[in-house]
Amino acid sequence: MSSQPLAYLNADFLASDDARPLRILSEYLEPNRRFTEEAIKDTVVFFGSARVKSRAETRRDLQVLKVRGKSTGKVRATKDELKRAEKAVEWAKYYEDARTLARMLTEWTGGLDTDMHRFVVCSGGGPGIMEAANRGAHEAGGKSIGLNIKLPFEQGPNPFVSERLHFEFHYFFMRKFWFAYLAKALVVFPGGFGTLDEVFEILTLVQTQKLSKELKVILYGTNYWDQILHFKPLVEWGAIHPDDLNLMDRVDTPRRAFQVLREHLETNHLRPEAAHVLSRTPDIAKTRG
Secondary structure, rough: OOOOOOOOHHHHOOOOOOHHHHHHHHHHHEEEEHHOOOOOOOEEEEEOOOOOOOHHHHHHHHHHHHHHOOOOOOOOOOOOHHHHHHHHHHHHHHHHHHHHHHHHHHHHOOOOEEEEEEEEEEEEOOOHHHHHHHHHHOOOOOOOEHHHHHOOOOOOOOOOHHHHHEEEEEOOOHHHHHHHHHEEEEEEEOOOOHHHHHHHHHHHHHHOOOOOOOOEEEEEEEHHHHHHHHHHHHOOOOOOOOHHHHHHEEEHHHHHHHHHHHHHHHHHHHHOOOOOOOOOOOOOOOOOO
């Protein structure tokens, strides 16, 4: 009679529908263990497009298109291709600004008198704005977190996430839990559907007081967000309270973003530990009151 593996060592069982609760729980317990081992107290989360590239990379791409065909014999770039490449160079401003802000934040937190790592830069771990944030923290000599999600396209881990703080998630909602649970502030750079999904979920949690802590939400890039998000009609129709407009700050420079972040973090999370700051043991069901 052949021996059977223990249930928790049975790969077929662990991959089955019946074991889904175990897989979900694993994406809660395993990150929590690593955060504890790495002495991560809390985070500042950077959201934004995965499609933004660095200024150096976009300028190089544009130059390649401009010279294409002159000496290689290849078909010359079309006007649409050149227009997209020029727009990418403009878009790269946000990559560089996220990189600068993450570096400034990490340099400041590195000087805090604490045994824990405070306000650690956290991103989705992929390319674009995520890479820029992790890169800035890396350049400042600090830790940074990447909460990556397994996707069939576009999303691979960037090389600037700290080695022990690179996480891979299967479930979007568990990834979102870790974004929300540890965050003391959120900086939202221009992005698409994924960025909007993430920021609206956080805003809903803040509005409904499902986060028992003070959380600052910053929209970075007024020109972009003024075109994308119009909240005043929501007030006029009575869909939200006028005070809900104060849930977000809009900024346009790394220096201003850092000033807003530092004031918020010092006031609400460094003087001294306030009663509303969560303990080190997560509680998914934790709510205010």
